[in-house]
Every structure is written in C-alpha cells, then in structure tokens.
Amino acid sequence: DAGVIQSPRHEVTEMGQEVTLRCKPISGHNSLFWYRQTMMRGLELLIYFNNNVPIDDSGMPEDRFSAKMPNASFSTLKIQPSEPRDSAVYFCASSKRTGQRSGANVLTFGAGSRLTVL
C-alpha cells in the first residue's frame, strides 16, 4: 500500500485565494482525520470523518474552512478565502475503526501539505 497520499506537498498562495488540499486514505480504512500543525499551537484536530460522514468538526477554525469526503478514497480540505494566519502544515491521517468502545484508534499519517499564504 502506498500509504496516505496528500497533495500538493507545498503550496504558496496569496491572501484571498482559494486553497484546496487533497487526501487519499489507505484502502480499507474507514476513518479520516485532518490535522493542522504550527509551531505555536502544535497539532490541532480540525475535523474527522467516519464512513465518509463528518463526525466532529469542532476544530475547524471558522467558516472559511470546509472539508468534504465524497467517497471512501478521497477527501478535500478547502480554505476560502485564505489568510496569512492559515500558513501551516496540514496533515491527513486515516485509520480502521474496529467498532468496539475499547478499540484503539491508530493513525497512519500522510506526509503533509505545507501551506504558505503571503
């Protein structure tokens, strides 16, 4: 398996532009997570999906951020309009949920998308 695939790896854009980050999870994984990493705030969970359905989006900073998962093999994170404070590394991770309350959720991360908003 190629692992979790994210694109683009690097994106430089100007303030106000729309940014779309893409993620292909591991085949067979049924949960998908979007995290954002900055020096100041560390790793923050933005949103996660289970079986393509958004379960918790409480970490999404504001309405400028949106995420979709149209099918089990693809998800997008969109920022519109982008602002300099959105500059960060955005990670996608996937896992296979066991369905048991005591089941552990081990994440496989992609390599990340480094976003710079000028």
Added chain:
Amino acid sequence: SQQGEEDPQALSIQEGENATMNCSYKTSINNLQWYRQNSGRGLVHLILIRSNEREKHSGRLRVTLDTSKKSSSLLITASRAADTASYFCATASQGGSEKLVFGKGTKLTVNP
C-alpha cells in the same frame, strides 16, 4: 485545547545514552499512544498502551503509564543518531471517541 503535554520540550544526548520523555494529560483516557515525526515528514505510530496497562515494551522502546498521576513516559534505550526526531504523545478519551489529541512534542537530538 491540548490534552497531552510533553516534557522536556527539547532533549540532546549522545549516541548510546538512554532518552526519557514524559507526557502528562488531563482527563481520563482509553489509551495513550506515542508517535514519532522526522523533520518534514508525517507522524509515525510507535507504541500504544491501554489504560489498564502499566508498562509496555517494543524493541528499544519502553512505555509506562500511571493513570493515578495522569502521566506516561517513553524511554528509548541505547539511542542512535537515527532516533533524532520529535516525539509526541496522543490520548484517546474514555467513551470510545476516535479523537486523538496530541501534545506539542519533545524534540530529541542524538549526537553521533
């Protein structure tokens, strides 16, 4: 808000020495995991310890968990230069939530 807080923030040791990193958390957990991140890369899962376990080993890694103190430690024995990376603890709250909340990490440098 961050659940886990790693200590120290940075650690520099010589090859062959042991490295110990600590993690404290705030709420009751289902399990605690440690991840590693090499510079410019994604996080990689290292080891998981459940709330009813006190110690776990995997190769040169040893993890302990003290739920009464809400703390965990990661010990890397006989460190190598290739162990240079940032190490993060992540907690999953009780109740079956899939959410993993990460600390800010410990940056480990192993000098050859």
